[in-house]
Amino acid sequence: MTTTLSDLTEFVESQLSGWPEAKARYEALGLTERRIERYGEWPLIVQHNPARAVSTEARTDAASIAARPCFLCSSNRPEEQKAIDWPEDWQLLVNPFPVLPLHFVGASRSHQPQSALPLAAIEAALAFPGLVAFFNGAKAGASAPDHLHYQAVLASELPLLGHIEKLHRSFGSAFSDELDPALPVKFISVLASPDDDELMWKVMNARGRNAETGLPDPDMVNTFVWTDGEGLLRALVFPRTRHRPACFFKEGEERIAVSPGALDMVGLFIVPRAEDYARLDRARIEEIYREVQPAAADMRELWR
Numbered sequence: 001m002t003t004t005l006s007d008l009t010e011f012v013e014s015q016l017s018g019w020p021e022a023k024a025r026y027e028a029l030g031l032t033e034r035r036i037e038r039y040g041e042w043p044l045i046v047q048h049n050p051a052r053a054v055s056t057e058a059r060t061d062a063a064s065i066a067a068r069p070c071f072l073c074s075s076n077r078p079e080e081q082k083a084i085d086w087p088e089d090w091q092l093l094v095n096p097f098p099v100l101p102l103h104f105v106g107a108s109r110s111h112q113p114q115s116a117l118p119l120a121a122i123e124a125a126l127a128f129p130g131l132v133a134f135f136n137g138a139k140a141g142a143s144a145p146d147h148l149h150y151q152a153v154l155a156s157e158l159p160l161l162g163h164i165e166k167l168h169r170s171f172g173s174a175f176s177d178e179l180d181p182a183l184p185v186k187f188i189s190v191l192a193s194p195d196d197d198e199l200m201w202k203v204m205n206a207r208g209r210n211a212e213t214g215l216p217d218p219d220m221v222n223t224f225v226w227t228d229g230e231g232l233l234r235a236l237v238f239p240r241t242r243h244r245p246a247c248f249f250k251e252g253e254e255r256i257a258v259s260p261g262a263l264d265m266v267g268l269f270i271v272p273r274a275e276d277y278a279r280l281d282r283a284r285i286e287e288i289y290r291e292v293q294p295a296a297a298d299m300r301e302l303w304r
Contacts, residue, residue: 019080132226141261
């Protein structure tokens, strides 16, 4: 039997009815404070979400990962957390630490490292119109770099997607500074037919540049994949150079505990601490983007 977006919505309702801790976090989203920093026609959203401190502050070094049980392996999940088997070798889970009202995790059945955008994410984008699948590279925001997974939310919740749909109308790839020079973040936009295996292979194997080694690195990428209203396959690829900006490591009033993952790169800045929410202005947002991404010329080199 085919699984639909309606089935996934019912799955969320079923999970929250029997999982008090997760239900409380989803209900708390209604109290989340937000403000908008507008860049032309694109509204960048800054969201104060205290419950996301677990992910923002997560230690992702090898020793810390080895010391904790993998929370995406079925044997270590909470008893209340159920799964939908889809597709083969994958499971869909309700994210117990949501950023948005409909928030899923697609987890590989096998415990294997976060490597590159999995084909399952593209399959989800094709199978569930209305959802956008997104991927955090192992060194670019993944809080579980030891277990291959992607996430999915409603595409309508992320204004940058609709903005790019209006601007990018020709098949192939285009750079953000060509589409809208006012944007503070840099990325590659891709528009393809669903059977364009060559272009999607390029999306799946995109690379950033590791600031420490200076080498191209497939772990330094954030990627979004979705189908638009015309049934065409779209992707946004955000090459990275660093996981966290300098302000994350500072102390006292100079510290801003922001750790950009995929959603931050697409313009949903997640800020767990109230004091950081108050201090995170346009200048700091733009500085954070510059610190964690390569220069435009290098981005073009990496995309070749």
